[in-house]
Amino acid sequence: MRKLIIPISMLLMACGGAQQRAESPETDDSVLLKQEEVHGTEVSAVELTNPLDAAMVETGEGIYDMKCSSCHRLTEERLVGPGWAGVTQKREPEWIINMITNVDMMLESDPEAQKMLEECLVRMPNQNVTSDDARSILEFMRKNDGEE
Structure with a gap:
């Protein structure tokens, strides 16, 4: 029985930690912003460099x-x-x-x-x-x- 308690406890702690990271406003928002930046946002203006960067x-x-x-x-x-x-x-x-x-x-x-x-x-x-x-x-x- 004791052999099962330690692995189960570790699993629950790991899942709980992941849940906290997902609920963290800074983590969640930054992930969402990056997703929006990549997809679905039409680019309407691009500034070109001269000379090339x-x-x-x-x-x-x-x-x-x-x-x-x-x-x-x-x-x-x-x-x-x-x-x-x-x-x-x-x-x-x-x-x-x-x-x-x-x-x-x-x-x-x-x-x-x-x-x-x-x-x-x-x-x-x-x-x-x-x-x-x-x-x-x-x-x-x-x-x-x-x-x-």
């Missing part, structure tokens, strides 16, 4: 390598998704950011996004990219398109 370019390249390169090439070549060459000349920065962070919203309401889906035949997955990371990806795209 080197740190953002580096961050964006890392995210591209990790999350984007399996479907997108930096050339015009279409792999699973369209190639990225020239994308910053074809699309507004807000459109690019929204496509990265709010792909479901874009595919529901944007004719250009719907056209891309028809061409590629594969829906872009939600990569859980934050607004800040999407901004870094945009900066990397600008560098890829020859901006300095």
Whole structure:
């Protein structure tokens, strides 16, 4: 009987601690804010840097390598998704950011996004990219398109 009391007590304490963390206003709010920041919030304005922000370019390249390169090439070549060459000349920065962070919203309401889906035949997955990371990806795209 004693052998069961200790593990059960530890389990109850662990569950209780998790419940307290979930109810903590600072933890709960920060998690919710980050979730809202990633999904469902349409980006309506993007401030571009001139010259490019080197740190953002580096961050964006890392995210591209990790999350984007399996479907997108930096050339015009279409792999699973369209190639990225020239994308910053074809699309507004807000459109690019929204496509990265709010792909479901874009595919529901944007004719250009719907056209891309028809061409590629594969829906872009939600990569859980934050607004800040999407901004870094945009900066990397600008560098890829020859901006300095």
